[in-house]
Amino acid sequence: MDKDDSGRWLLTYSDLITLLMIFFIVLYSISKVDAEKFKAVAESLNVSMGSGSSAQMNINDIPGGYSILNPSGEADSNATDDHKEIMSIEAIKQKIDQFAADNNIENQLLSSIEERGLVISVQDTLLFDSGSALITANARAILEKIAVVLSIAPNYMRVEGHTDDLPIHTEQFPSNWELSVARATNIVQLMINNAISPDRLSATGYGEYRPLVANDSDENRYRNRRVDLVILRSIYDTVEPGSAQALGHPVDLSDPAR
Numbered sequence: 001m002d003k004d005d006s007g008r009w010l011l012t013y014s015d016l017i018t019l020l021m022i023f024f025i026v027l028y029s030i031s032k033v034d035a036e037k038f039k040a041v042a043e044s045l046n047v048s049m050g051s052g053s054s055a056q057m058n059i060n061d062i063p064g065g066y067s068i069l070n071p072s073g074e075a076d077s078n079a080t081d082d083h084k085e086i087m088s089i090e091a092i093k094q095k096i097d098q099f100a101a102d103n104n105i106e107n108q109l110l111s112s113i114e115e116r117g118l119v120i121s122v123q124d125t126l127l128f129d130s131g132s133a134l135i136t137a138n139a140r141a142i143l144e145k146i147a148v149v150l151s152i153a154p155n156y157m158r159v160e161g162h163t164d165d166l167p168i169h170t171e172q173f174p175s176n177w178e179l180s181v182a183r184a185t186n187i188v189q190l191m192i193n194n195a196i197s198p199d200r201l202s203a204t205g206y207g208e209y210r211p212l213v214a215n216d217s218d219e220n221r222y223r224n225r226r227v228d229l230v231i232l233r234s235i236y237d238t239v240e241p242g243s244a245q246a247l248g249h250p251v252d253l254s255d256p257a258r
Contacts, residue, residue: 124225133182147194164221165208181205
């Protein structure tokens with residue numbers, strides 16, 4: 001071996017070590033930014049929902065599972081991205097459930113996680129007078145608190161109105177269809193007035209035709225009279241109007257990467 005070449009491997013080795021060091025510094029920097037973003041979100045939620053000290057929600061308290069946000073605001077591309085998002089569906093659900101418990105409305109404000117996303121179900125007695133689509137003053141205050149939490153997520157949100165099977169026939173609402181749509185639309189307008197972008201929202205009225213349980217008792221009819229706020233998982237962005245698919249760039253939902 002040429003005496004002049006004997007130390008060249010050290011140069012290559014040192015370059016490699018330097019590159020590795022830079023790589024790990026970049027990884028650390030990215031994780032640090034995400035932690036700070038989450039801290040800001042957590043503080044905002046605690047203050048807005050009346051939880052007292054902004055330090056109550058710690059980054060280590062966030063549960064795992066289906067996620068609803070990501071740092072870029074784009075749709076999730078694979079399962080790994082789910083764990084890198086700012087706040088999970090479970091975290092929002094936890095906040096909504098705590099708010100319901102603090103205000104003794106657990107039987108009227110319910111949340112559940114479905115395949116399509118987070119469903120926040122609000123009984124009609126908490127929102128409207130019988131046969132009316134006007135949001136009561138007390139309900140408006142509750143919905144404004146919920147809107148603060150939901151405004152943080154970039155996901156599409158669907159407001160779905162539901163009734164029981166008892167017929168209604170008034171000058172304003174010839175059927176339960178009109179009543180359910182009007183209720184959903186009025187809540188959409190309230191959400192828009194509370195910092196939720198209108199391009200994220202849609203209103204749907206199902207009337208009596210999507211009951212939770214059979215309309216065969218007063219108790220069951222009570223359960224069916226509700227408004228559902230559905231926070232759709234970002235995988236469903238591709239089937240919403242205005243998405244890449246609707247604009248002529250179809251996305252294959254069968255792609256396992258999604």
